[in-house]
Amino acid sequence: GNSVTQMEGPVTLSEEAFLTINCTYTATGYPSLFWYVQYPGEGLQLLLKATKADDKGSNKGFEATYRKETTSFHLEKGSVQVSDSAVYFCALSDDYKLSFGAGTTVTVRA
Amino acid sequence: GAGVSQSPSNKVTEKGKDVELRCDPISGHTALYWYRQRLGQGLEFLIYFQGNSAPDKSGLPSDRFSAERTGESVSTLTIQRTQQEDSAVYLCASSLARVRVSGYTFGSGTRLTVV
Numbered sequence: 001g002n003s004v005t006q007m008e009g010p011v012t013l014s015e016e017a018f019l020t021i022n023c024t025y026t027a028t029g030y031p032s033l034f035w036y037v038q039y040p041g042e043g044l045q046l047l048l049k050a051t052k053a054d055d056k057g058s059n060k061g062f063e064a065t066y067r068k069e070t071t072s073f074h075l076e077k078g079s080v081q082v083s084d085s086a087v088y089f090c091a092l093s094d095d096y097k098l099s100f101g102a103g104t105t106v107t108v109r110a
Numbered sequence: 111g112a113g114v115s116q117s118p119s120n121k122v123t124e125k126g127k128d129v130e131l132r133c134d135p136i137s138g139h140t141a142l143y144w145y146r147q148r149l150g151q152g153l154e155f156l157i158y159f160q161g162n163s164a165p166d167k168s169g170l171p172s173d174r175f176s177a178e179r180t181g182e183s184v185s186t187l188t189i190q191r192t193q194q195e196d197s198a199v200y201l202c203a204s205s206l207a208r209v210r211v212s213g214y215t216f217g218s219g220t221r222l223t224v225v
Contacts, residue, residue, distance in 0.1 A: 032210040043218040044153075044201070051211060089153065093210040097143060097166070102152035 002027045004090050006101035013080055013108050021075040021104045023064075023090035031092040033057075033066050033073040038087040038103070047075075047088070080108045112136075114217035116202050122223045123192055131187045131220045135204030142185050143214065144177060145201045153201065159185060160207075192224045 007022040025033065035047040035057070048057030053068035064075045073090060085108045090101040115134040123129050135142050144156040155169040159179045170176070174193075179185040189196055199221050203214035 032213075034213050036213075036216075044203075044214075044216040046213050046215075049213055091213075093213075096141065096160070096209055097155060097158050098209065098214060099155070100145075100153040 002031065002092055002094050002099045004092055004099055004101040006088075006090050006104050008102075008104070010105040010107060013106070015081060015108055015110055016079045017108075019075075019077045019080045019084070019106065021088055021090075021106070023073045023075065023101060025071050025073065025090075025092050027071075027092055027094070029094075031094060033064070034091040034093070034098065035062070035064055035073070035075050036089040036091060036100075038089065040086070044089065080106075082108050082110050084108050114202055114204050114215050116200075116217035116220050118220060119218065120221045120223075122225060125194060125224055126191055128188065128190045129192055129222065131189075131200050131202075131222070133185045133187070133202030133204075133217060135183065135185070135202070136215055137183075138206075139204035139215070140182060140207050141205040141209060142179060143203045143205070144185070144187050145203065147199045147201055147219070149198070156187070156200075189222075192222075194224050197222055197224045 003026045032051040034049045036044045037047045048059040050057040050066035056065045062077045087103045089103045091098040117132045142159040145153045158166040174190045177187045199219040201219045202217045206212045
C-alpha cells in the first residue's frame with residue numbers, strides 16, 4: 001500500500017539557517033505529493049503540492065520537487081524565521097484520500 | 111461556509127460515556143474525511159465519505175466508532191462507551207472530488223479527553 005516516511009524530529013535551528021525535511025514515499029501508480037503545516041494551536045494547512053514528476057511546489061519561501069527516480073519530495077527553505085516553527089507533514093494521494101507521514105517538529109530560535 | 115467547522119473544539123468526558131463530534135464541511139465539497147491525531151503522533155485515517163455514503167471506513171478502530179453524513183453536508187462521528195485510549199484530536203477535512211489535485215481543507219479539530 002501507499003506510505004510516506006519522514007525525517008524524524010525534532011529539528012531545532014537558528015534564525016536564517018537552511019532547513020531540509022526529508023520525505024520519501026512508496027506508492028503504486030502516480031500519486032500527487034503534498035506538504036502540510038500545523039502551527040502551534042492551529043489546524044493543518046496546505047503548504048505546497050506537486051501533481052507529477054519533476055514538478056516543483058513552492059509557497060512562503062518553501063520548495064519541494066517531486067523526484068520519481070528517488071521517490072522523494074524533500075521540503076527546503078533557505079532562511080528560516082521564528083514564525084516557521086511548526087509541525088510539517090508530508091502526504092501523498094491515492095485515488096481519493098491522503099496518507100500522511102508522522103510529522104516533523106521544527107523549532108526556530110531567534 | 112468559508113472553512114471547515116468542527117464542534118465542540120474541546121470535549122472532556124468520563125470513561126464509558128458516548129460522545130458526538132460534528133463537522134460542517136466547505137459548501138460544495140463532496141468528499142469528507144475523519145482523521146485521529148494522538149499526542150505527538152501522525153494522522154490516522156478513520157473514514158471517507160463521498161456524498162452521503164462511506165466507501166472506505168477501514169480506519170474505524172472498533173465497532174464503538176461510527177459516523178454518518180446527511181444532506182451531503184454535516185457529518186457526525188460518534189464514539190460509544192469511550193475509553194482513555196480514545197483521547198486525541200479528531201480532525202475533519204473536506205475536498206473537491208479530485209483530491210489528488212486540490213488536497214484537503216482541514217478543520218481546527220476537536221480535542222477529546224476521556225477521564
